[in-house]
Amino acid sequence: MKAVFKHEMSLYYHGLLAYVFGAFLLEFIGIGAMMYNINSAVANFEYALGTFCIGFVALVPILTMRVMAEEKRQKTDQLLSLLPITGTDIVLGKYFAMAVVFVAPMIVACVYPFIFSFYGDVYLPTSYGALFAFICLGLALTAIGMFISSLTESQGMAAGLCVVVMLFCYYSADLADYISSTAFNVAALLVLSALLALIVRRLTRSDVAGLIILVLCVAAVAITWLVSPTSLETLLPDLMNQLSLFERFYTFVNGVFDVTAIIYYISVAAFFLFLCVQSWEKKRYNG
Amino acid sequence: MITVEHLTKRYGDFTAVDDISFTIEDGHIYGFLGPNGAGKSTTMNIMTGCLAATSGEVKIDGYDIFEQARQAKQCIGYLPEIPPLYVDETPEEYLRFVAEAKGLPKRAITAEVARVITETRLTEMAHRLIRNLSKGYRQRVGIAQALLGNPRYIILDEPTVGLDPLQIIEIRDLIRELGQKHTVILSSHILSEVQAICESVLIIAHGKLVAFDTPQNLERTLAANNRLVLTAECDEATLRTILDGQTVVSSYTVEKDDQPAPAPAKATDTAPAERAEEAAPAAEIPAETAPAETETAEEPLSAPEEAAEAVLPADPAAAAPAPAVTKATVTLAGDPEAACRTIFFAFAEAKCALLQMTPIKADLENIFIELTEDEPSGKEASDHESGIQA
Incomplete structure (x- = not known):
């Protein structure tokens, strides 16, 4: 793991990527700080983070698009799989390298609230709490991006998919408000089941596995429908609200340090890293 | 291990x-x-x-x-x-x-x-x-x-x-x-x-x-080392006469020259004296067309005479620039070394110089083709081999 980590670090910092990413990240935060804290003279640095966390939609793909896809395209994945290291070593090594690339500019951003505190009455705990949550959110999104990158051989494809997923994550809570009719919910749930079944089929290359997932999901929807039709009305919106990564971040912006959210971010990261390892190992079985 | x-x-x-x-x-x-x-x-x-x-x-x-x-x-x-x-x-x-x-x-x-x-x-x-x-x-x-x-x-x-x-x-x-x-x-x-x-x-x-x-083992076990390519300084008919008389030769094929013979069929009818005066490259062409014709005639008895008329001039000096050279692939019967010796002396007696005798090594190529083919058989393998040589 250490070797992969060091190697990835040298790739990031020998190339432009780490610098471009850092510059973009600081620019987003900097503009936010400029608008809220300096121009409008608001003492809450967390507002700047809250507004500009949409920046992740562009930033995460920049960071993660090449991480797995490029290995496949250049056939260097074969090198990694012939070396005496495991898939977990590879995925974690790469993930931690990306984490460093992301966290390094954030350390610069950590100075901002401190500077502001010289010129006004800044409540530092909420500022730093929000910064910490911002980093956790970023790390969870990075894991999702990494998994997307492991699904394809093309960087462009990985970036495109990643933007779509990030946008969906960002707007999922807003979208949830619009879907409250039972019929729409059922339809949406069925579509989601079909999507999930397709993904499973693609990952396992087994029609049977895909069908089983589809049947299970449809059965679950049908049972819920039979048992309590009313619960379906709000099932999907509730689910989307509960799963939304960004929605949970706003709790921190509002000045509440929500430990469950931090645990949720860590779980999401761990879950997608696990999927990423599976996606990597899968290659060994399907060639 | x-x-x-x-x-x-x-x-x-x-x-x-x-x-x-x-x-x-x-x-x-x-x-x-x-x-x-x-x-x-x-x-x-x-x-x-x-x-x-x-x-x-x-x-x-x-x-x-x-x-x-x-x-x-x-x-x-x-x-x-x-x-x-x-x-x-x-x-x-x-x-x-x-x-x-x-x-x-x-x-x-x-x-x-x-x-x-x-x-x-x-x-x-x-x-x-x-x-x-x-x-x-x-x-x-x-x-x-x-x-x-x-x-x-x-x-x-x-x-x-x-x-x-x-x-x-x-x-x-x-x-x-x-x-x-x-x-x-x-x-x-x-x-x-x-x-x-x-x-x-x-x-x-x-x-x-x-x-x-x-x-080495593959070569030994999969193909017997009993074939050779020989190049003799004589025309095809002479070569055929010499080889036909040998018991150690079980079969042979004479190789055709790839060059097309541009000379018309009439060329063989022209007088030998006329041809001897021609330039060296021109003299070479009829010499090659003649054997080709004798082969299509399928009259082995008359063939040597015709060929001799066409190729061997009375004055050896005049023909010196373009001696006929024929190449044949020979399959030997019995001990390859003894067979080579017999062939060598047969050509020596006929006053034909043997320019080259190259054994065809049963190389991996043939073995490979033989083994990787769906239905390996000796005939197919030899077909491939001649294809490779051509």
Whole structure:
């Protein structure tokens, strides 16, 4: 793991990527700080983070698009799989390298609230709490991006998919408000089941596995429908609200340090890293 | 020792490797031979742990490549078909990463990287970006990667594909050098290469192991060494007369010249004296057309006379610039050496100089074709062979 980590670090910092990413990240935060804290003279640095966390939609793909896809395209994945290291070593090594690339500019951003505190009455705990949550959110999104990158051989494809997923994550809570009719919910749930079944089929290359997932999901929807039709009305919106990564971040912006959210971010990261390892190992079985 | 037992790899309905078993002993150079798509790379990928087998097992020095992957992989250096290189790094950086990932002790890494760079003669290129290196040098970086950590087994998948002749020779020399210290397994679809380097050959066709022996043994067992090509300084008819009279010749075919004879059929009717005055190249043409005609006539008795008229002038000096030369492939009966002797004296008595007598070596090429064909038969193999010569 250490070797992969060091190697990835040298790739990031020998190339432009780490610098471009850092510059973009600081620019987003900097503009936010400029608008809220300096121009409008608001003492809450967390507002700047809250507004500009949409920046992740562009930033995460920049960071993660090449991480797995490029290995496949250049056939260097074969090198990694012939070396005496495991898939977990590879995925974690790469993930931690990306984490460093992301966290390094954030350390610069950590100075901002401190500077502001010289010129006004800044409540530092909420500022730093929000910064910490911002980093956790970023790390969870990075894991999702990494998994997307492991699904394809093309960087462009990985970036495109990643933007779509990030946008969906960002707007999922807003979208949830619009879907409250039972019929729409059922339809949406069925579509989601079909999507999930397709993904499973693609990952396992087994029609049977895909069908089983589809049947299970449809059965679950049908049972819920039979048992309590009313619960379906709000099932999907509730689910989307509960799963939304960004929605949970706003709790921190509002000045509440929500430990469950931090645990949720860590779980999401761990879950997608696990999927990423599976996606990597899968290659060994399907060639 | 590498043991491969009942290795099978299926992709859906397609069976890439079908129940292959063999044992690789220490200290030799082994060649994996097979046509494209025979399953060479798949077998190698499974042996090195890059790919999972559908069934069967691979043990490297007793370590199972899947169960004890770390220990097993540390015994192997592998160069895949396409050298897996990070093109944005220099060979040195790249090798440093591989050395670290192979788990070499920190203090040894610098020395080890320097060692493989010297061994693969990469010193001058060590600080250039791999992106800017030629294919030959990239291949060397790939081999250097395999050598790191001094593994006992070095597996090279088509190490000379796409290189120029000079680079091929250099890489072959390198492989020979490696063979002195390591057990080397290389795959190739180029037969001469395997013949030149390897001490043992594994032939794979359609996912099955069809032969495993030394090149010499394969040659001996699969094709008898009883044919030769001879070139004699006489026309075809004379050659036929001489060979027809020999009991040691079981059959022969006279080879046609590929050059088309532009001279019209009338040319044979012109007087020999006239032709003797012509320039040397012109004299050559009728000499060649004449035998071709005699052959279509299918009158062996009259043929020599006609040919003699057409070719042998009264004055030998006039014909000196263009003596007729005929080539034939002869299948011998009985002891090849005795047969050669008889043929030699037969030509000597007929005052025909034998310019060349070359035994056709039953080379790996024929064996390969014979073994990898769906229905091997002697006739097919010989057909292929004449195709190769033509």
